[in-house]
Amino acid sequence: MLIPELHGIKATVEAKATKTKVQNLASAINKTTLAAIHKRTDGKKAVGVDGVTKREYEEHLDENLERLVAEMKNGSYRPNPSRRTYIDKPGSTKKRPLGISCYEDKLVEKAVAHILEIVYEPRYLNSSYGFRPGRNCHQAIREVIEMVQYRKINYVVEADIRSFFDMLNHEWLIRFLEHDTADRKFIEIIRKLLKAGIMEDGKFLVKEEGSPQGGGASAALANVYLHYVLDMWFEKAVRKQCHGEAYLIRYADDFVCCFQYKDDAERFYAALSERMAKFGLELAQEKTRILEFGRFAAENRKARGERKPETFSFLGFTFYCTTDGKKQFFRVKVITDRKKLISKLKKLNIWLKEHRHWRLKDIMERINQSLRGHYQYYGVTDNTRSLERFKQLVTSLLFKWLNRRSQKRSYTWVIFTTQILSLFPLLMPSITVSLFYR
Numbered sequence: 062m063l064i065p066e067l068h069g070i071k072a073t074v075e076a077k078a079t080k081t082k083v084q085n086l087a088s089a090i091n092k093t094t095l096a097a098i099h100k101r102t103d104g105k106k107a108v109g110v111d112g113v114t115k116r117e118y119e120e121h122l123d124e125n126l127e128r129l130v131a132e133m134k135n136g137s138y139r140p141n142p143s144r145r146t147y148i149d150k151p152g153s154t155k156k157r158p159l160g161i162s163c164y165e166d167k168l169v170e171k172a173v174a175h176i177l178e179i180v181y182e183p184r185y186l187n188s189s190y191g192f193r194p195g196r197n198c199h200q201a202i203r204e205v206i207e208m209v210q211y212r213k214i215n216y217v218v219e220a221d222i223r224s225f226f227d228m229l230n231h232e233w234l235i236r237f238l239e240h241d242t243a244d245r246k247f248i249e250i251i252r253k254l255l256k257a258g259i260m261e262d263g264k265f266l267v268k269e270e271g272s273p274q275g276g277g278a279s280a281a282l283a284n285v286y287l288h289y290v291l292d293m294w295f296e297k298a299v300r301k302q303c304h305g306e307a308y309l310i311r312y313a314d315d316f317v318c319c320f321q322y323k324d325d326a327e328r329f330y331a332a333l334s335e336r337m338a339k340f341g342l343e344l345a346q347e348k349t350r351i352l353e354f355g356r357f358a359a360e361n362r363k364a365r366g367e368r369k370p371e372t373f374s375f376l377g378f379t380f381y382c383t384t385d386g387k388k389q390f391f392r393v394k395v396i397t398d399r400k401k402l403i404s405k406l407k408k409l410n411i412w413l414k415e416h417r418h419w420r421l422k423d424i425m426e427r428i429n430q431s432l433r434g435h436y437q438y439y440g441v442t443d444n445t446r447s448l449e450r451f452k453q454l455v456t457s458l459l460f461k462w463l464n465r466r467s468q469k470r471s472y473t474w475v476i477f478t479t480q481i482l483s484l485f486p487l488l489m490p491s492i493t494v495s496l497f498y499r
Contacts, residue, residue, distance in 0.1 A: 064097045064175060071179045079183050086180070087246035090133060090172045092126045098171045099126075102164075109163030110144045110260045118164050129165060133250060140166040140254055143273045145261035149408065158227070160259060160273020170277025173251060177281040180241060185284070186292045191313035192280040198376045199441065201312045203496045205375060206393045208319045213306045215355040216326040218318040219373040220333065221348035225314040226274040229286055230341035231255050237289045254278060270341060283313060290340045291316065299329055310375075317375050326351050356391040358382050377401045377438070394443040395496070397451070405435065406454055413462040421463070425485035428455065432488045440493040448490030456487065 067089060099122065104115035118125055132138035143160030150157040162170060178194065185193065190201035208214055222228075231252070238248050259266040259273065272279045295309045295318070305321025307329070320326040330351050334344050353361065358370035359382055370382040378395040385392050409431060416424065432455065440448060460477050464470050472481060 064094065064101070067094060067175055067179060082241060082243040083180050084243045086176050086242060086244040087133065087250060089176055090130070090169065090247075090250070092123075092130050094172055094175075095126050095129065095168050096122070098168050098175075102167065102171070106167075107144075107146070107161045109161050109166065110141055111163045113164050115164060125165065129169070133169075133246070136246075136249070138169075138250065138253065140169065140257040142258040142260040142265055143276060145259045145266075145273075149404070157274065159275035160279075162273070162276055166254070166257070167277050169250065170254060170279075173247075173254065173278040174281040176247070177278070177285060181281075181285060181288065184241065185288055186296055188292055188295070188309045189284065189288065189311050191311065191315075192284060198312060198438075199494045199496070201310055202376055202378060202395065202441070204310050205317060205319070205380065206395070206496055208308050208310070209355055209380075209393045210391065212308070212319075213321040214308070214319040215353065215357060216320045216323050216351055217354040217373055218320070218326055218330055218333075218351050219349065219375070220316060220318070221345040222314050222337065223343045223345040225342065226279060226283065227271040228342055229272050229283065230270055233290075233340050234282060234286050237285055240289075251278070251282070255282075280313065286340075287311065287314065290336070290342070294336060299332070302328065312376055315376060317373065323351075323353075354380075354382060356382075374398045374400075378441075378444075392443075395441060396444055397439045397447040402447070402451060405431075406451075406458070409455060410458055410462075413458055417462045417466050421481070421485065424459075424463075425487070428459065429488050431455075436488065436491055437493055440491055442492060442494070442496040445490060445492060452487060452490055456482070459487075 099115070099119065102115060108114055129138070141163040143162045143166075146159050146161055147156035148159060182193065190196045190198070190204070209217070234255070235248060235252060238251065242248060254276075255272060256268065258268050272282050292309065292311060295307075300307045303320065303322070303325040305325055306319075307321070307325055308319045310317055310319075318326075318329060320329070330349075333349075337344055352371040352373060354370060354373065362368065362370055372379050372381045374380070377398050379398045380393055380395055383392050383394050384390060409428070412427075413424070416427070419427075432452065435451060436448060439451075456478075460472070460474065463477070463481070464472055
């Protein structure tokens with residue numbers, strides 16, 4: 062949500078044509094704006110390399126912000142390197158690198174992100190859904206379903222950009238920004254954030270490319286980058302060369318493309334790697350493919366003696382071709398991606414193992430928090446069975462680890478289900494998101 066302190070610059074940008082370069086952006090990163098961002102910033106987040114917390118920073122807030130603004134004005138501002146940490150990557154044994162910025166730098170990053178939102182929202186295409194106001198994952202998922210069900214789509218290109226946030230090219234990004242902004246100070250602040258580097262295991266690593274995932278401005282910068290590298294290219298070049306319908310749906314660096322004709326899909330697929338390479342990016346070839354997908358896929362594959370249509374994954378869901386309950390109409394449905402499901406169960410299993418000696422009440426509250434979060438995201442149309450399966454597996458894990466709180470077995474299955482779960486019931490699955498347009 063845009064902070065009120067930036068409404069003035071928003072009105073100025075909206076008053077100009079989108080083809081006009083925007084000026085005087087750095088002046089919006091002032092004490093008033095930074096103080097408003099500070100007020101909204103979560104003080105419980107991890108700290109950067111300097112160890113300064115929100116509470117410590119606000120002990121001398123006025124002096125700190127005045128100094129920070131002065132440094133940005135005279136060009137002496139130097140952001141600290143971000144602290145490298147790793148988190149589990151869902152559906153994989155690999156770890157995802159995150160960059161934790163120092164608190165003061167977080168304020169600058171968030172200010173930059175807010176300003177980029179103002180500048181680029183009028184320029185972005187409807188095909189982009191990630192990290193934009195009023196848009197979310199479920200809308201992107203709904204759009205894919207609508208495209209395949211109600212338009213002339215027979216082929217889908219599923220693609221994955223390898224380590225996008227680590228490979229983002231700084232110079233290309235600056236060129237994109239300079240295409241739309243004429244404020245050198247603002248662009249210089251962004252350049253310094255990009256070049257701040259990484260601190261890992263006590264060693265400073267210079268970063269000539271990439272933007273730390275988790276940084277306050279990273280998502281906004283990624284959207285600018287892919288707006289030009291992918292969205293505009295698809296809209297202005299790819300679609301014009303297609304003989305049939307063609308659509309792109311992108312959420313941050315995750316995207317799928319839908320085509321009416323196979324030759325259009327193949328031509329796009331062949332050009333995609335070259336397009337990515339031009340801008341310093343690389344496709345994960347093992348996760349990039351063309352598949353026949355749509356209302357005629359099942360019939361065509363059956364005629365060729367092949368099995369039922371292939372499926373593809375996007376934003377944590379697996380998409381598959383089927384029919385409605387009465388088997389009268391073609392439907393595209395989704396189910397929780399198996400890798401994501403297994404990954405979440407593994408995390409819960411580890412947590413229960415490590416915390417099985419907690420009070421029963423506290424364990425059940427924590428598990429219900431996890432269930433609630435799972436239902437809120439995966440509780441979409443047609444996915445009830447998967448939610449119920451998830452709850453069953455969580456229940457089994459609970460039974461397993463509660464029985465290992467001591468050397469003696471604590472519960473039988475009957476006692477566990479009739480007494481313990483009666484006293485501390487688990488949340489029931491529920492559909493919270495409709496995937497139909499209203």
